[in-house]
Amino acid sequence: MAGYLLIILAFIASLLAAGLFFRPQGARRGRHLYYAAALCITAAALWLLYLIFTERFEFAYIFAYSSRNLPLLYKFSAFWAGQEGSLLLWALLHSLFGLAMIRRQVSGRALGVFSLLQVLLLSLILVKNPFMLLPESQTDGWGLNPLLQDPWMAIHPPLIFIGYAGLAVPYVLTIESLLSNNHQAWREKAPGWLLLAWIFLGSGIFIGSFWAYKVLGWGGYWGWDPVENASLVPWLAAGVAVHLLSLARRKTVAVGAAYFAVITMYLLVFYGAFITRSGILRDFSTHSFGEEGVGGLLGFYLLLLFAASFLLLIWRWPRLPGGHSVGQRGSAFALIAAAGTLSALAFLVFVGMSVPVFTWALGQAQNVHTDYYNKGTLPLALLIAFFLAIAVQGEAAARKRQWWLALAAGMTVVILGIYYGWNLSPSLVGMGLAAAAAAVNMVAAVGRGSSCPAALAHTGVALLIAGILASAVFSRSEQIFFRPGEAIRIFGKELCYLGREGSPEAKIMVYKFATDGDRARLDATTRYDAHGREAAREPAIYRGLAADIYIVPAANGGAEEGKEAQLARNEVVVFEDLTVKYLRLYLDGEMGTGNMNIRAQVEATRNGQTEQAAPELVYSPQVITPKPAYVFSDYEITLAAVYPGTGKIGLVVKNIRTAPLQAEVSHKPLVSLVWLGAITIVAGTSWAWAKKHRLPGKYTRFWIERRILRPNCRKI
Numbered sequence: 001m002a003g004y005l006l007i008i009l010a011f012i013a014s015l016l017a018a019g020l021f022f023r024p025q026g027a028r029r030g031r032h033l034y035y036a037a038a039l040c041i042t043a044a045a046l047w048l049l050y051l052i053f054t055e056r057f058e059f060a061y062i063f064a065y066s067s068r069n070l071p072l073l074y075k076f077s078a079f080w081a082g083q084e085g086s087l088l089l090w091a092l093l094h095s096l097f098g099l100a101m102i103r104r105q106v107s108g109r110a111l112g113v114f115s116l117l118q119v120l121l122l123s124l125i126l127v128k129n130p131f132m133l134l135p136e137s138q139t140d141g142w143g144l145n146p147l148l149q150d151p152w153m154a155i156h157p158p159l160i161f162i163g164y165a166g167l168a169v170p171y172v173l174t175i176e177s178l179l180s181n182n183h184q185a186w187r188e189k190a191p192g193w194l195l196l197a198w199i200f201l202g203s204g205i206f207i208g209s210f211w212a213y214k215v216l217g218w219g220g221y222w223g224w225d226p227v228e229n230a231s232l233v234p235w236l237a238a239g240v241a242v243h244l245l246s247l248a249r250r251k252t253v254a255v256g257a258a259y260f261a262v263i264t265m266y267l268l269v270f271y272g273a274f275i276t277r278s279g280i281l282r283d284f285s286t287h288s289f290g291e292e293g294v295g296g297l298l299g300f301y302l303l304l305l306f307a308a309s310f311l312l313l314i315w316r317w318p319r320l321p322g323g324h325s326v327g328q329r330g331s332a333f334a335l336i337a338a339a340g341t342l343s344a345l346a347f348l349v350f351v352g353m354s355v356p357v358f359t360w361a362l363g364q365a366q367n368v369h370t371d372y373y374n375k376g377t378l379p380l381a382l383l384i385a386f387f388l389a390i391a392v393q394g395e396a397a398a399r400k401r402q403w404w405l406a407l408a409a410g411m412t413v414v415i416l417g418i419y420y421g422w423n424l425s426p427s428l429v430g431m432g433l434a435a436a437a438a439a440v441n442m443v444a445a446v447g448r449g450s451s452c453p454a455a456l457a458h459t460g461v462a463l464l465i466a467g468i469l470a471s472a473v474f475s476r477s478e479q480i481f482f483r484p485g486e487a488i489r490i491f492g493k494e495l496c497y498l499g500r501e502g503s504p505e506a507k508i509m510v511y512k513f514a515t516d517g518d519r520a521r522l523d524a525t526t527r528y529d530a531h532g533r534e535a536a537r538e539p540a541i542y543r544g545l546a547a548d549i550y551i552v553p554a555a556n557g558g559a560e561e562g563k564e565a566q567l568a569r570n571e572v573v574v575f576e577d578l579t580v581k582y583l584r585l586y587l588d589g590e591m592g593t594g595n596m597n598i599r600a601q602v603e604a605t606r607n608g609q610t611e612q613a614a615p616e617l618v619y620s621p622q623v624i625t626p627k628p629a630y631v632f633s634d635y636e637i638t639l640a641a642v643y644p645g646t647g648k649i650g651l652v653v654k655n656i657r658t659a660p661l662q663a664e665v666s667h668k669p670l671v672s673l674v675w676l677g678a679i680t681i682v683a684g685t686s687w688a689w690a691k692k693h694r695l696p697g698k699y700t701r702f703w704i705e706r707r708i709l710r711p712n713c714r715k716i
Helices: 002-021 027-053 060-065 072-080 083-103 108-127 156-180 183-213 226-248 252-277 295-319 330-361 370-390 396-419 426-445 452-473 671-692 695-712
Strands: 476-482 487-490 493-503 508-515 520-528 534-538 540-542 547-553 563-567 572-575 578-589 596-606 609-613 616-619 624-627 629-631 635-643 648-655 661-669
Touching: 002 027, 002 083, 002 108, 027 060, 027 072, 027 083, 027 108, 060 083, 072 083, 072 156, 083 108, 083 156, 108 156, 108 295, 156 183, 156 226, 156 252, 156 295, 183 226, 183 252, 183 671, 226 252, 226 330, 252 295, 252 330, 330 370, 370 426, 370 452, 396 426, 426 452, 452 661, 452 671, 476 487, 476 493, 493 547, 493 661, 508 540, 508 547, 520 540, 520 547, 547 671, 563 572, 572 648, 578 635, 578 648, 596 629, 596 635, 596 648, 609 629, 616 635, 624 635
Parallel strands: none
Antiparallel strands: 476 661, 487 493, 493 508, 508 520, 520 534, 540 547, 547 661, 563 648, 572 578, 578 596, 596 609, 596 616, 616 624, 629 635, 635 648
16 A cells, blocks of 8 residues: 555645645745655655565556566566556656756746646546555466567657656646746747657657567557557647747747647647547557546546636637748748648548547447558658658758759659559659658758758658658568478578477467578567467568568468378377377366367377377357467377267377468568658757757867866866
């Protein structure tokens, strides 16, 4: 109960701090109470980590997401694997941003609004308690889902939640500015916080895409999963806010639109949390929290924030600064164009991810097909690439050179695409536009102007668009049957299947490949749960600059080649040097219930050695699933059928070392541009943030003064 008590204390301290921050003379005591709240949240988080690492399985959360044999890194990741822990992580990061705001001497009113948001987050944790005790103590836990047992699990969620927590800062600065009518200070302070949160949220999204690319069942690097979209839409909305805030600093006419964008951006964070934690998406997403948790409370908070924020904006709208309209040329128009296209993209994705919510409210939750996103985003991608190509500013002579450079780059890509057999389609035209945009922005990025960071980020966007179009539209796949040791040339690469290692009983199966005469070794991995069922699959990927080769073995290896036999009790089947004898049959469960297991006890003999195994048939209401057994590490025995009238069973015996393998081999061109574009976007936005805060010059001067000048100064 210590952890829950700390959350209660943090809730009370945050609530009192919020009240004091709104009082003219209460800022000092408000800060002290906020420090206490942040300390309690930090202590609660450390206490939860301690419970995980000390294997306290009497706590429901630790029992559900950790186990004794879980590696250390994944025990750390178990902290945020479930609803309760991820909410605590969000509250912890939120409180740390509050400490940073106090250090930056943000106004008391803004800190008051920020503390109220912290109260909302803490109330969610009070409802979804990570410190709940089980009725009975347990000796071990269920462990982390095998899909989540990946090093990226330690990085991806924290980055996403840093972004969510960081977006609260520009939001509360917006509310404070509307309350105080101090628009100039807001235009100076908000962009830095917004850009920082945008960097972290974008980094988390890109890392999540890289992770999803190597996990089968997640739809590739972007599957338009509603939970993926729940983080993408706030990031796109934050991009709109970044561009409108940049415009508002030059043109006061954009202040109102910038206020609207920042408010909408943060409301979308709460909306995303609502749809992922309400249980609505349990049938449509591989990432959502399956159980209903705090969806109702989040929905109420969302409506509350929506009403309060927009009523305040409507009230202040007549007093917002005006100005001359933005022209149809120049950097101001480019910012408007960027904000407009990003807004359209965000709205398109928002509608798609909201369909399950709207249809659920009407009685039957349904989802949109991925074609909705693919067809809808293509024209917007072309429009974004076009605006990026023409948005670079400069002198007339420089612009003329840029036009020629853009034309040359775009035409080169289109001609090369046609030469390599790609159809002249909107996607190829989009790649040409993206190449043109990348070329002119790359030249601008290496210049000396103030817009170099933006040009670098825009180069990344262009590369990202080109990589997505190429890999999504011009990808090719073939079904291949491999035999161990056999080399097959496909998509310009020689692939040799070396065989497989492991078994479901060992909870892992590795399919081994080599490329181009053993120059590179590739592994496709299947992980199994404690019941021998497939839990996570990773393809073998040969990564190249021009294209990736993506090898996906069929489920259970496919391409069956073994010996099938019908056996009565005590009869045997001989396969290679293995003799298998059927002993008896067991039934777990009741006939007709739809949930039962049938196990065949068999005895396998090889070279005078004997092992026993029990292949199963697992019956569920919808499907019958065979669960093979493995003997001598090389042989798989599958219970294929049961014949009640004759008392016989059907067995299939297979040598998994020599059995052929069926696999889908895909050629994914220019996927490397997706990752290069993502890195370049993060680098450009990070450069812009550092430049805004003068970090390179500030720390260089600090280092020179402290390390070089001061040690050499003598007292006189």
